[in-house]
Amino acid sequence: MRPRPTRRRGTLTATAATLVALCAAQTLGAASAATAAPTPAPAPVSASASAAATKAAVTSAQDRAAQDIARSLGDAAWSRSLSAATLKSGGAEVPVAEKASGALKSRLTAADHDIAAAKGLDSKTGSLLRLRLGAPSMRAALSAGATPWVAAAVADDDAATITAYDSQGRAHRLDARKAPAQPVYVVDIDSTKALAAGLDVMKQELTKAGVESAQPTPTHTMAATAGFWTTKITAVHLNDDEEPWIKGDAEIYTLVSGFGQDGKVRVDPVDMPYLDSDGTVYRPNQILVNWSNYKYNLADAVMMEEDGSTNYRDLAKAIAAVLLTITDQGAYIPLVNAILDAMPDDWWTDDPDYVDSWYTLAQQSRGTLYGARGNGYMTVEPYFVEQF
Incomplete structure (x- = not known):
């Protein structure tokens, strides 16, 4: 916390x-x-203006990345690979942009660039995007083969709901205070x-x-x-x-x-x-x-x-x-x-x-x-x- x-x-x-x-x-x-x-x-x-602009830019980049990753899970082989990496991490964050390939890697690299620029960091910082399982309680469903949804880590601690995306690109509203049974990948920044x-x-x-x-x-x-x-x-x-x-x-x-x-x-x-x-x-x-x-x-x-x-x-x-x-x-x-x-x-x-x-x-x-x-x-x- x-x-x-x-x-x-x-x-x-x-x-x-x-x-x-x-x-x-x-x-x-x-x-x-x-x-x-x-x-x-x-x-x-x-x-104040800088912080507002930074928050908007970072939130937008993370949300785009969440949607891109969610859609990519329609590829069964990639989905299994990402699931295995997430479970193996034991709760740690997975460098998803470094594991991705093709068009997904290009989109995640662009999101990484936008995040670094918004935070006043240069390109030498490297990839900041990370993926983790939303809660330990989701491990069993992920291990059983459930396809996870993907959500961006919220910037507002007082948010009542969050948005998660499925592999079809559909948005789902989730309670921010109670972890769902549905496994959810969280797109966050390597703080x-x-x-x-x-x-x-x-x-x-x-x-x-x-x-x-x-x-x-x-x-x-x-x-x-x-x-x-x-x-x-x-x-x-x-x-x-x-x-x-x-x-x-x-x-x-x-x-x-x-x-x-x-x-x-x-x-x-x-x-x-x-x-x-x-x-x-x-x-x-x-x-x-x-x-x-x-x-x-x-x-x-x-x-x-x-x-x-x-x-x-x-x-x-x-x-x-x-x-x-x-x-x-x-x-x-x-x-x-x-x-x-x-x-x-x-x-x-x-x-x-x-x-x-x-x-x-x-x-x-x-x-x-x-x-x-x-x-x-x-x-x-x-x-x-x-x-x-």
Whole structure:
């Protein structure tokens, strides 16, 4: 299941509101000065318009692929081959475009191209289309030889129904909350691959915009200690929330932000590929913050979910346009709200793109820290990385 925030934008919990108020009060002077004298920023990007266009393009491409695959199942040999691959995968996704041939492969390749372009990724990303069985309960019918229907993974978590296609091209409406007895193939995106490629694009775009600061210059202290301090995640948990059966695992990443050693705002995207399901405690021992990159002993973290409607290039530009108006005034300024303000409006209505946020992480932070939205927690501890 994909983790989903329990609050929408503008309806923060009392705890979150208190945190925001405290952060604002502590940095009012600095924030006011920053607002009064902003640095030049790139032309604003309409992230909301971009997200809407991306969602429409991705949804259309996936739906076309679903119809094409459904019709192709009229070929008995191909249908048996795809069924065998799906059952053998044990619930994992099958790279259907790579297995296809002839006209079907050409159509799926075109859909792949449209999806990559809509998400701001280049052709080097490779095929993103994947096929999986909608639910484990469908395995018996598929094994018995039933011809499955094919549906595109829905973009809207609040959808009441989904559309599936049979081998004759006919459309069938299915309950989004209850898996049918009829086996259904789900056409989805390889979110792991898309997220890895997308974070690379974000880093490139943020660097070009001047948001990611230069790498820190080793100090005498760092040289003497032969290493640097980090904040390590020892456990992370996101709250449970009911999801449509057609949805797959989540793909989570976190944007860590603060002021770099050169005094410029920087954002470091951190991939969290292990965080697949809500209601589960993961113990990754993953480094979240490298404190040698930051000027102050404070940083913020915004946890996000890849969901198919993310155009990473436009998102990076939108974030940069907001963050470049904030200058270093000699005191730490929380950046969570600025990052959230750059996000598309529809991310606060249907899709759980924004998961949670953590204000004012410090090098000394230790123990369990709950997110400002109350949607999960991270257990962290200081960790010294020694150099060889």
